Amino acid sequence: MANVALRNVHKTYPGGVEAIKGIDFEVGDGQFCVLVGPSGCGKSTLLRMVAGLETITGGDIDIGGRIVNQIEPADRDIAMVFQNYALYPHMSVYNNMAYGLRNRGMPKPEIDTRVQEAARILEIGALLDRKPRQLSGGQRQRVAMGRAIVRQPKVFLFDEPLSNLDAKLRIAMRVEIRKLQRRLKTTSIYVTHDQLEAMTLADILVVMNGGRVEQIGNPLEIYQKPATTFVASFIGAPPMNLMPLRDAGGFKAAGGDGILGIRPEDILLLNEAPAGGLALNLTVEAIERVGAETYIYGVRSQQGDAPTVSAKPGELPPGEVIVRVPGAIAPAIGERIRATAPREKLHLFSADGRQRIDL
Amino acid sequence: MVEHRPLNDIIAYAILTLGVFIVAFPVYLALIASTHDAATVISGNMPLLPGSHTLENYYRAVFVGGSRTSREPVGHMLFNSFVSALGIAMGKIFISILSAYAVVYFRFPFRKAAFWIIFVTLMLPVEVRIYPTYKVVSDLHMLDTYAGLILPLVASATGTLLFRQFFMTVPDELLEASRIDGAGPFRFFKDTLLPLSMTTIAALFVIQFIYGWNQYLWPLLITTQDSMQTIVTGIKKMLTTTDELAEWQLAMATAVLAMVPPVAVVVFMQRLFVRGLVETEK
Numbered sequence: 001m002a003n004v005a006l007r008n009v010h011k012t013y014p015g016g017v018e019a020i021k022g023i024d025f026e027v028g029d030g031q032f033c034v035l036v037g038p039s040g041c042g043k044s045t046l047l048r049m050v051a052g053l054e055t056i057t058g059g060d061i062d063i064g065g066r067i068v069n070q071i072e073p074a075d076r077d078i079a080m081v082f083q084n085y086a087l088y089p090h091m092s093v094y095n096n097m098a099y100g101l102r103n104r105g106m107p108k109p110e111i112d113t114r115v116q117e118a119a120r121i122l123e124i125g126a127l128l129d130r131k132p133r134q135l136s137g138g139q140r141q142r143v144a145m146g147r148a149i150v151r152q153p154k155v156f157l158f159d160e161p162l163s164n165l166d167a168k169l170r171i172a173m174r175v176e177i178r179k180l181q182r183r184l185k186t187t188s189i190y191v192t193h194d195q196l197e198a199m200t201l202a203d204i205l206v207v208m209n210g211g212r213v214e215q216i217g218n219p220l221e222i223y224q225k226p227a228t229t230f231v232a233s234f235i236g237a238p239p240m241n242l243m244p245l246r247d248a249g250g251f252k253a254a255g256g257d258g259i260l261g262i263r264p265e266d267i268l269l270l271n272e273a274p275a276g277g278l279a280l281n282l283t284v285e286a287i288e289r290v291g292a293e294t295y296i297y298g299v300r301s302q303q304g305d306a307p308t309v310s311a312k313p314g315e316l317p318p319g320e321v322i323v324r325v326p327g328a329i330a331p332a333i334g335e336r337i338r339a340t341a342p343r344e345k346l347h348l349f350s351a352d353g354r355q356r357i358d359l
Numbered sequence: 360m361v362e363h364r365p366l367n368d369i370i371a372y373a374i375l376t377l378g379v380f381i382v383a384f385p386v387y388l389a390l391i392a393s394t395h396d397a398a399t400v401i402s403g404n405m406p407l408l409p410g411s412h413t414l415e416n417y418y419r420a421v422f423v424g425g426s427r428t429s430r431e432p433v434g435h436m437l438f439n440s441f442v443s444a445l446g447i448a449m450g451k452i453f454i455s456i457l458s459a460y461a462v463v464y465f466r467f468p469f470r471k472a473a474f475w476i477i478f479v480t481l482m483l484p485v486e487v488r489i490y491p492t493y494k495v496v497s498d499l500h501m502l503d504t505y506a507g508l509i510l511p512l513v514a515s516a517t518g519t520l521l522f523r524q525f526f527m528t529v530p531d532e533l534l535e536a537s538r539i540d541g542a543g544p545f546r547f548f549k550d551t552l553l554p555l556s557m558t559t560i561a562a563l564f565v566i567q568f569i570y571g572w573n574q575y576l577w578p579l580l581i582t583t584q585d586s587m588q589t590i591v592t593g594i595k596k597m598l599t600t601t602d603e604l605a606e607w608q609l610a611m612a613t614a615v616l617a618m619v620p621p622v623a624v625v626v627f628m629q630r631l632f633v634r635g636l637v638e639t640e641k
Contacts, residue, residue: 053535074541086532090554099550100540147536 002064002077002154002187003029004050010058011045011211019045021211022059027204030185032178034219036198037208038234044159046208047191051080051157064154074103079148080157083164085140087132087147093119094128097146111150118146121180138169145177149184156181158190162197174200195235199223207231229353232261238295238322240264240347258357261347264295264324267339276343282321284335294330296323298337386618393417393612400607412608420612433590433613439508440572440589441620446509447571448564455518455563456556460548462519463526464534474523481516485577493580503587508578512571518563525559526552561631569621590617 004027011020019042027033035043048054050061052073060067068076079100087096094115101111119125122142132140141161148156158177162170178201181188192198198205198219205219207230215227219235226232226240233239240261262278273279282298298321323339331337348357392400395410421434461467462474485492492511501507529552537547578589588596594617597610625632 048535051535051539053538073535073539078539080536080539082532082536084530084532086530086536088533088536088551090551099542103541103546147540 003027003031004033004064004155004187004189005062006046006050006059007062008059009046009049009056009061011042011049011054012057019211020049023208023213025204025206025213025216027187027189030187031203032181032188032190032201033204033206034190034192034198034202035206035208036192036195036234037214039193041208042211043191043193043208047157047159047189050155050189051078052076074100077154078157079151079153079155080159081144081148081161083160085132085144085161085164087140087143089132092129092131093124093135093143093146096132096143097150100147100151114150114152115146118149121149122146137165138173141165141173145180149180154187156186156188156190158188160192161190163192163194170197177201195237199235205235207234209234225356226261226347227356229259229261229349232347232349236263238264238324241267241321242349242353243319243321244351245348257351259349259351259353261349262321262341262345264322266345267321267323267325267341269323269325269329269337270340271338273340274342277341278343278346279338279340280321282323282337282339284331284333284337285320286333287330289327289330292327294325294327296325296331296337297321298323298339389611389614393420393608393615395608397606397608400611416608416612417616420609420616433593433616435586436588436590436593436613437616437620439505439587440591440617442505443508443574443578443589444568444571444620446505447512447574448567450509450513451515451518451567452560452563454513455515456522456553456560458519459522459526460552463523464544477516477519479516480514481520485512485574489576489580496581502581503584505587507581508574508587508589509571512574512577515567518567521559521563522556525556529555558631558634561628561634565624565628565632568624572617572621 006023006025009020009023010018012018023046025033035046037043045054049056050063052068052071056069060069062068063076063078088099091099097115097118098111101114115128116125119128122145124139124142124146127135127139127143132143135143141164144161161177162173165173174197177190190197190201192201202219204216205222206216207214207222209230214234215222215231222231223235226235229242233242240263243260243262245258245260260278280300282296282300284296284298286297288295288297300319300321321339323337343359346359348359349355350357388405391407391409392405393416394413395406396412396416399406399410420432421437422432458477462470462477467473496502496507496511499507501510533551534547537551542550573591574589575591575595579592579595582588582592585596590613594610594613597613598605598607
């Protein structure tokens with residue numbers, strides 16, 4: 001049980017490429033922290049730095065009050081679950097889990113107790129004699145988790161552990177990982193590019209981009225109040241609609257231009273915009289009906305029928321807007337619809353997208 | 360898919376059968392010759408069916424040696440060959456797996472250079488470096504010793520390359536998982552890399568055992584005592600007689616015996632051997 005703190009952490013590769021450009025955050029004891037970001041944003045590198053598989057070229061990583069920069073992975077008291085599971089192919093499931101304990105010189109009976117206990121928790125007791133190649137993807141995943149659990153480490157590190165599973169299993173394992181972590185109360189850091197996994201698992205969500213942290217916080221808070229346009233479009237599916245405003249005038253002086261954001265589900269198909277809200281005329285280009293809801297891909301009309309925003313927020317250039325409505329609604333392709341959004345559901349960002357402006 | 364026509368099949372089989380016949384017939388002749396007495400073999404009319412002197416010929420070849428030229432019995436030569444082939448095969452595997460491990464997994468100064476130097480030795484087979492090698496071996500007083508037969512042939516670029524290629528296919532995550540599991544470089548090698556390399560080791564063993572067994576020039580140069588010669592050089596010496604008839608039936612029996620161990624190694628290790636060369640999925 002420990003908290004993990006990163007202080008001004010940097011990583012520069014020998015070639016001069018700066019992968020991590022100064023990261024600070026802290027994961028409290030027993031919390032589940034998710035690092036999320038597009039591929040190449042440095043989230044895996046950061047996790048591997050916590051694990052000790054990558055050197056730290058600047059700043060400190062602190063696990064349980066001890067700076068671990070120079071400490072070998074085995075001595076950091078962490079356990080890691082890899083994306084491809086990295087099970088030892090020639091060892092049985094039992095030995096895969098026991099290997100790390102044996103290397104530590106733990107007495108046999110205790111190893112056995114721990115492995116049996118982990119196997120019971122993960123329901124892989126019947127598989128202990130099998131080799132990894134005789135297991136399905138989900139089972140391998142469980143063994144990889146088992147190998148982490150038996151160590152009883154201070155911190156679990158997960159490197160996209162579910163991305164090799166099929167969609168259905170992924171959801172099941174996601175729930176299971178969350179339950180397991182709640183039960184063991186072990187501090188965890190989890191890397192994923194899947195924003196749904198990130199939202200559902202995290203106590204603390206760290207959104208990364210280009211080697212920097214874009215936003216840290218409670219997942220719902222991040223969803224409701226994204227700090228930048230990057231976060232706004234990365235968290236939430238379908239992504240937030242972002243429209244440049246040539247003159248943000250109507251929406252409080254932001255010093256000229258800005259970017260207006262509306263989540264697809266916040267758009268209502270009404271004729272009259274609510275006071276202070278936004279109204280758009282859309283031509284339906286495509287719809288996707290997924291059952292419970294319908295996604296409408298509309299294009300804002302270009303001329304003649306100029307977009308109207310009741311609170312005069314300046315001009316909106318043409319572009320695509322995604323609207324999420326209940327599944328029963330299904331406008332025809334080419335139909336013109338009027339989309340509105342109340343003022344309190346609008347997000348405004350500075351023109352470079354780096355800053356949120358409160359409306 | 361190639362079109363199937365009976366005529367094509369017949370032609371293909373005929374050519375293949377002819378090929379097999381051409382390769383196998385001399386071997387068959389050796390086998391036949393080893394079952395007749397000296398007079399029959401020498402007469403010039405080589406029979407195509409086995410004769411009645413099989414046991415006698417093989418007994419003499421293995422335990423007694425030739426009567427007219429006082430040569431070592433084949434039993435001892437087989438032993439010499441076996442020791443040196445085994446020594447060469449195992450030595451090569453030992454050295455090349457360690458050097459490949461170093462080249463692939465460790466970052467040290469001049470790593471690339473080290474690899475290229477190993478690679479370049481492919482261009483220097485024993486025959487090319489035979490004089491300096493002989494000089495070194497003789498200065499070290501290793502003439503007529505097993506060490507002299509084995510050591511100069513132990514370094515192997517082929518083996519290093521084969522292991523290197525294999526190690527590169529082992530996922531990095533295994534090394535990382537080992538590090539987290541507290542396994543140092545030696546443990547990782549012993550517990551993970553070595554068991555995974557078993558098929559590659561088997562393949563290399565087959566190749567190098569036969570390579571060692573078939574060595575001719577080197578043993579011929581450095582062994583002067585009959586008690587140290589290998590079977591491959593021994594056959595030749597059996598036929599070198601000054602004023603008497605060569606005992607062809609014994610030479611043929613020796614040749615047949617010389618073929619047995621490599622064939623046995625291939626037959627028994629074939630399954631592993633093939634897997635080692637074709638297996639890519641780990």
